[in-house]
Amino acid sequence: MFTKYNILKFKYILFILIFVTLSLPANAELSVEEIIKGRKALFSKNYSTAKRVQTFSSKGEFEKAKSLMIEMSENYKTLIDYFPDNTKEGFKTEALPIIWENKDEFNALMTKSSNDMIKLTSLIEDTEGVDEVRAVLTKMMWGNCKACHSKFRAPH
Numbered sequence: 001m002f003t004k005y006n007i008l009k010f011k012y013i014l015f016i017l018i019f020v021t022l023s024l025p026a027n028a029e030l031s032v033e034e035i036i037k038g039r040k041a042l043f044s045k046n047y048s049t050a051k052r053v054q055t056f057s058s059k060g061e062f063e064k065a066k067s068l069m070i071e072m073s074e075n076y077k078t079l080i081d082y083f084p085d086n087t088k089e090g091f092k093t094e095a096l097p098i099i100w101e102n103k104d105e106f107n108a109l110m111t112k113s114s115n116d117m118i119k120l121t122s123l124i125e126d127t128e129g130v131d132e133v134r135a136v137l138t139k140m141m142w143g144n145c146k147a148c149h150s151k152f153r154a155p156h
């Protein structure tokens with residue numbers, strides 16, 4: 001029977017269901033192995049994409065370079081969720097424990113790297129010649145890899 005009480009109860013259950021679904025992190029169902037291997041794969045992907053950004057930019061093919069920059073920016077945002085507390089060790093991770101001691105700093109670097117890729121999409125337009133391209137990519141792209149690795153990734 002659709003009494004007022006039943007409808008209220010139904011709404012209540014629906015609310016709980018929606019709330020639980022939304023509050024679960026996107027990767028909650030992934031195992032530790034999947035998360036560690038997943039982030040390694042994402043970093044490797046970004047590395048090969050970064051090299052393609054460099055190639056296209058040097059040739060003045062900015063439109064192609066720009067869509068890859070946006071792809072990298074999105075990957076950085078995704079990566080923030082790939083360092084939950086239970087993934088500090090195992091599966092040949094090179095992630096250092098200091099990540100979890102300075103999580104805010106680590107996440108801020110990841111966000112900066114993501115934002116810099118977006119800034120790069122307009123900065124690249126103003127470059128003239130290979131030297132300027134190299135300089136702006138060093139500052140806005142490669143510099144961020146180095147800044148993070150030197151503190152948060154094990155020497156390899």
Ligand code: HEC
Nearest residue numbers: 040043044047050093094095109110113144145148152153
């Ligand atoms: C905010 C931090 C951060 C930034 C920015 C960052 N990395 Fe990393 N990177 C890491 C960490 C941490 C690992 C170790 C992950 C693991 O082994 O679990 C890593 C691992 C890697 C790996 C090894 C993946 C594997 O298969 O083991 C490559 C390659 C890599 N990064 C390339 C890059 C490049 C290229 C950039 C810049 C374009 C970059 N990273 C930017 C933190 C960062």
